[in-house]
Amino acid sequence: MSLAADRDEPGPRTDEEVAGWVRGLGLPGLVDVHVHFLPERVLRKVWAYFDNAEEHYGMRWPVYYRLPQTERLAVLRSLGVRTFAPLVYPHKPDMAEWLNAWAREFAADVPEAVPTATLFPEPSVVDYVGEALAAGVRCFKAHVQVGDYDPRDTTLDRAWGLIADAGVPVVVHCGHGPLRGAYTGIEVFEQVLVRHPRLVTVLAHSGMPEYDAALALAQRYPNVYLDTTMVGVPFTEEFMPMPDDWPSRLADVADRVVLGTDFPNIPYSYATQLRAVAGWAESHPGLGRSFLRAVLHDTPSRLLRPLRASGARHA
Numbered sequence: 305m306s307l308a309a310d311r312d313e314p315g316p317r318t319d320e321e322v323a324g325w326v327r328g329l330g331l332p333g334l335v336d337v338h339v340h341f342l343p344e345r346v347l348r349k350v351w352a353y354f355d356n357a358e359e360h361y362g363m364r365w366p367v368y369y370r371l372p373q374t375e376r377l378a379v380l381r382s383l384g385v386r387t388f389a390p391l392v393y394p395h396k397p398d399m400a401e402w403l404n405a406w407a408r409e410f411a412a413d414v415p416e417a418v419p420t421a422t423l424f425p426e427p428s429v430v431d432y433v434g435e436a437l438a439a440g441v442r443c444f445k446a447h448v449q450v451g452d453y454d455p456r457d458t459t460l461d462r463a464w465g466l467i468a469d470a471g472v473p474v475v476v477h478c479g480h481g482p483l484r485g486a487y488t489g490i491e492v493f494e495q496v497l498v499r500h501p502r503l504v505t506v507l508a509h510s511g512m513p514e515y516d517a518a519l520a521l522a523q524r525y526p527n528v529y530l531d532t533t534m535v536g537v538p539f540t541e542e543f544m545p546m547p548d549d550w551p552s553r554l555a556d557v558a559d560r561v562v563l564g565t566d567f568p569n570i571p572y573s574y575a576t577q578l579r580a581v582a583g584w585a586e587s588h589p590g591l592g593r594s595f596l597r598a599v600l601h602d603t604p605s606r607l608l609r610p611l612r613a614s615g616a617r618h619a
Contacts, residue, residue, distance in 0.1 A: 390417045391443070445477075536581075
């Protein structure tokens with residue numbers, strides 16, 4: 305039986321237990337690098353896609369936190385999420401720049417949200433990435449699957465370089481899950497890292513389902529991190545299970561694992577993801593409480609902190 309399916313697993317059983325459980329770890333709150341807030345008309349299209357998940361994915365995907373924006377924010381606060389990255393992403397040209405402007409306005413209005421940005425291979429990408437960095441953006445999102453673009457596109461090369469030089473993390477969805485794309489694959493994105501080895505990269509969903517390749521990439525590149533988004537939860541274990549030795553292998557990169565959840569678009573409670581992470585921590589002597597503290601707060605907090613004047617965060 306997988307760790308995620310163990311009925312006696314540690315961690316909070318419900319969302320109502322999350323904040324107290326986090327305080328019990330001696331943490332001031334949670335820091336989540338993989339949350340989605342979008343302009344209303346864009347979010348409605350995303351939710352409509354999930355409404356037809358059986359057609360797209362061959363399974364139901366009910367959005368658990370399908371709530372108005374003010375209520376979604378209230379849920380995060382009740383969970384004790386003290387900092388989060390509201391990720392945006394385009395699926396066509398001439399979309400990224402206005403999404404970036406929206407994300408900056410959102411972060412200005414929501415104290416817990418850090419300013420984020422995105423990018424797309426188009427002639428203006430260097431200009432708006434530079435503008436976002438100058439405005440103090442603290443995290444980028446690159447969605448290779450939804451955007452259906454090649455991250456190796458030479459149009460993006462200078463933009464990747466700017467982000468790498470600034471030391472700002474980029475959460476990259478480049479794995480084949482839940483669907484293979486024309487340009488998905490850990491080996492594809494590694495070619496970006498060959499050119500920009502200092503790029504602070506957070507592999508969304510730990511590269512799902514290419515867990516082995518994602519772990520190997522993190523071992524080769526000291527600025528590559530893994531986020532926990534949808535990894536090890538019962539829903540995902542049904543079709544993209546993690547390796548049986550996942551906790552022991554995480555011990556080798558324990559300082560580069562960060563909390564991500566995909567809130568609000570997950571088909572289960574927030575507590576479910578935390579139980580999965582708690583299960584990994586308990587099952588390996590090299591992890592434990594210190595690992596939980598690092599994943600849930602310390603490491604993502606360090607990644608999302610405001611840049612110093614030097615702009616250097618990378619190793």
